Amino acid sequence: xxxxxxxxxxxxxxxxxxxxxxxxxxxxxxALIPLVLVIYYILKKGLGVISxxxxxxxxxxxxxxxxxxxxxxxKSAILGTLEMIALATxxxxxxxxxxxxxxxxxxxxxxxxxxxxxxxDVMTGVPSVVFGLxxxxxxxxxxxxxxxxxxxxxxxxxxxxxxxxxxxxAEVVLLLVPDSLRESALxxxxxxxxxIFRIVLPTAAPGLLTGSLLAVARGAGETAPLLFTVQATxxxxxxxxxxxxSLPVQIFNDIQxxxxxxxxxxxxxxxxxxxxxxxxxxxxxxxxxxxxxxx
Amino acid sequence: xxxxxxxxxxxxxxxxQQDAASAAAPQATxxxxxxxxxxxxxxxxxxxxISVDDLDAYYGETHxxxxxxxxxxxxxxxxxxxxxxxxxxxxxxxLNRMHEEITGAYATGTVKLDDTDIxxxxxxxxxxxxxxxxxxxxxxxxxxxxxxxxxxxxxxxAGVKGKHKDEVVEKSLRDAGLWEEVKERLSEPGVGLSxxxxxxxxxxxxIAIQPDIILMDEPCSALDxxxxxKIEELIHELKRQYTIIIVTHxxxxxxxxxDRTAFFWLxxxxxxxxxxxIFTKPDNQRTExxxxxxxx
Amino acid sequence: MPGTRHAFHEExxxxxxxxxxxxxxxxxxxxxxxxxxxxxxxxxxxxxxxxDDRIDGRYLEVHQGILTLLATQAPVATDLRTxxxxxxxxxxxxxxxxxxxxxxxxxxxxxxxxxxDEEMLATVVxxxxxxxxxxxxxxxxxxxxDVGLAQDLVRQDEEINKLNREVFRMxxxxxxxxxxxxxxxxxxxxVARALERVGDNAVDIGEQVAFxxxxxxxxxxxxxxxxxS
Numbered sequence: 001x002x003x004x005x006x007x008x009x010x011x012x013x014x015x016x017x018x019x020x021x022x023x024x025x026x027x028x029x030x031a032l033i034p035l036v037l038v039i040y041y042i043l044k045k046g047l048g049v050i051s052x053x054x055x056x057x058x059x060x061x062x063x064x065x066x067x068x069x070x071x072x073x074x075k076s077a078i079l080g081t082l083e084m085i086a087l088a089t090x091x092x093x094x095x096x097x098x099x100x101x102x103x104x105x106x107x108x109x110x111x112x113x114x115x116x117x118x119x120x121d122v123m124t125g126v127p128s129v130v131f132g133l134x135x136x137x138x139x140x141x142x143x144x145x146x147x148x149x150x151x152x153x154x155x156x157x158x159x160x161x162x163x164x165x166x167x168x169x170a171e172v173v174l175l176l177v178p179d180s181l182r183e184s185a186l187x188x189x190x191x192x193x194x195x196i197f198r199i200v201l202p203t204a205a206p207g208l209l210t211g212s213l214l215a216v217a218r219g220a221g222e223t224a225p226l227l228f229t230v231q232a233t234x235x236x237x238x239x240x241x242x243x244x245x246s247l248p249v250q251i252f253n254d255i256q257x258x259x260x261x262x263x264x265x266x267x268x269x270x271x272x273x274x275x276x277x278x279x280x281x282x283x284x285x286x287x288x289x290x291x292x293x294x295x
Numbered sequence: 296x297x298x299x300x301x302x303x304x305x306x307x308x309x310x311x312q313q314d315a316a317s318a319a320a321p322q323a324t325x326x327x328x329x330x331x332x333x334x335x336x337x338x339x340x341x342x343x344x345i346s347v348d349d350l351d352a353y354y355g356e357t358h359x360x361x362x363x364x365x366x367x368x369x370x371x372x373x374x375x376x377x378x379x380x381x382x383x384x385x386x387x388x389x390l391n392r393m394h395e396e397i398t399g400a401y402a403t404g405t406v407k408l409d410d411t412d413i414x415x416x417x418x419x420x421x422x423x424x425x426x427x428x429x430x431x432x433x434x435x436x437x438x439x440x441x442x443x444x445x446x447x448x449x450x451x452x453a454g455v456k457g458k459h460k461d462e463v464v465e466k467s468l469r470d471a472g473l474w475e476e477v478k479e480r481l482s483e484p485g486v487g488l489s490x491x492x493x494x495x496x497x498x499x500x501x502i503a504i505q506p507d508i509i510l511m512d513e514p515c516s517a518l519d520x521x522x523x524x525k526i527e528e529l530i531h532e533l534k535r536q537y538t539i540i541i542v543t544h545x546x547x548x549x550x551x552x553x554d555r556t557a558f559f560w561l562x563x564x565x566x567x568x569x570x571x572x573i574f575t576k577p578d579n580q581r582t583e584x585x586x587x588x589x590x591x
Numbered sequence: 592m593p594g595t596r597h598a599f600h601e602e603x604x605x606x607x608x609x610x611x612x613x614x615x616x617x618x619x620x621x622x623x624x625x626x627x628x629x630x631x632x633x634x635x636x637x638x639x640x641x642x643d644d645r646i647d648g649r650y651l652e653v654h655q656g657i658l659t660l661l662a663t664q665a666p667v668a669t670d671l672r673t674x675x676x677x678x679x680x681x682x683x684x685x686x687x688x689x690x691x692x693x694x695x696x697x698x699x700x701x702x703x704x705x706x707x708d709e710e711m712l713a714t715v716v717x718x719x720x721x722x723x724x725x726x727x728x729x730x731x732x733x734x735x736x737d738v739g740l741a742q743d744l745v746r747q748d749e750e751i752n753k754l755n756r757e758v759f760r761m762x763x764x765x766x767x768x769x770x771x772x773x774x775x776x777x778x779x780x781x782v783a784r785a786l787e788r789v790g791d792n793a794v795d796i797g798e799q800v801a802f803x804x805x806x807x808x809x810x811x812x813x814x815x816x817x818x819x820s
Contacts, residue, residue, distance in 0.1 A: 546667070547665055550667070574667040574668060574671070575667070575668060575671060575672065575806065576668065576669075576672070576806030577668055582668075583668045583669060586667045586668050587596075587666070587667060587668050587669065587670050588595055588596040588599070589595060589596070590595065
């Protein structure tokens, strides 16, 4: 039994605590200001343009006019973005997950794995414009596939962007699957590939999905690769072997116009793009919260 | 990557060989020449034995198991005890070739399941593990599967198709002493059961593929005392059909559960004998010191 | 990790000390009983009888201690054999104590001036000395875990047995038809028998020594297979 009473907190410590709290709050607010401003600005500028017309008509290419019925909406841009992102996803997600599977299941701890992981990390840092230029030089200039600019080439550029994101996040998720599950499955007399397909991947599925969706959200918003590989058209042909319109490019072009309505349309497109990314992110978070793999 | 294993409802040639062998050849005699401690429970028709000869196991450069030779009697429960790091778990994992799944780990020597050396050059590792099942320390039902699917997981992972899954599931759950508790909950997630139930589920999963031998690596370490006792009772039942080898760091458990006990120290087998002998009058002084708690 | 389970081994040593200490109590009791016999000291005999409570008390202490140790510490191997042996030892101690009480109870009847047969009395006293020496040796054998010393008890016990038979023969000769004499003679024979029983118990303790050391239980001398005399 102690007879020395417990010391109470000194005044100085209390003051320091308050000051630090204040500073941290301030830092958080400062960090949030740009985000809030951006959202406010987009909403302010873009909400006015939102209408049925915006989503159901293609841009007409007209540069004079004050009404969307003359200028057209952004339908082709939306469709183009969706198509190219879908193709990019189809390319990058399976490959990215396959890389992650190799890193975790077969190459864990080996030298080649460290090298590959390093390369992937480097890829994450490559500016997206570089991917665009790379595809431009290899696929566009040489007119591979019969045409110069094409939707599918843009999709490839974006998939290069998405690939490292998918691979890294998938690797993290796969590492979270307890080794004890793999052991049990192996001990039941299953070949390793079956263990991966029947046990590891299904267990990691929610996390893999989340990672992929986040990569998609990122890819949907990239402008630079598309500028060099797809250019833009006005009408949505849906044909990936031709030029296609896309939201980022549409925004890029419209925002430079002297016509203020067209500029407004750009903001509308920006708002649409943000909303698209937001929806994808929300879906990802919803799936993650229902994940059975409690991390 | 290992090439896809073509589905075959029957096991591969290893198992067919050993079934023929055990039917034709007399039962392998085991261990010390003394009288079986529980008469009639030694070699029994259909029982399977494991015979280890000069086993060495390595983790990269580390020489973990040194020249271990040991025989496991059919339909007996053999316990392996020893202080932490003595190699008992490593030996266990060599018995179903799980040891080599660790990067850089390998083993040399002979391990015979009945008359077949499972380290033979033509032996399929996957087939070995279907004959020698393993239950691990931490209960780990597959989280994406229901109770019933967990039990039949072994069959499905082996590529066995068939309409008899339900029967197999029920029989395995009954044999594991879990049927009554889960028969109403077969489609609920396996991870929703209590710890003790999960471990019995894992045991059901292991016996559903009808192995010859069951290996258990500290199966009760993560369980409460009552769940532990239930599993010990279960082991007593299971040994009628299977040969069981259990690693435990709980000496009292080894004393309760095992017919024979092997004491390991620093990677070597020090003494193997009937459990009563090890715990009342061991031959080796180090065994005596360990079981009396003088070190470890 | 040398020296684990301190508390357990301390407790076990304690129990052994208590049990073997009771053998010292037996020696003292025997000495007193013999004194009382030699000098027909009824008061001393009374002390022997009442002192048996201490021996019984010691028995209960050790018994309880053993049960507790078994329940809480789960001894195995040599420790387990030691615990089992101590249980036997303390039982034999208690029996020896009872035999001393029997002797003490007989002493009033031996009051007879002069003793009917001097030689008988002297032989019985000699038996008593041998019994005391056996008890001491049994204690030493257990303390030292000396199987040879334990087995030697058989030889000593044979002496006591021989003397016992002699006392019986002397009694038969000296009895006669006088009721008074007969009463004395029969009483002395019973005292001899009690001493002989004490010797047997000492040999039993020796057998426990062998059990602790070798793990085998074997009767040194079986009553149904008497050694050639």
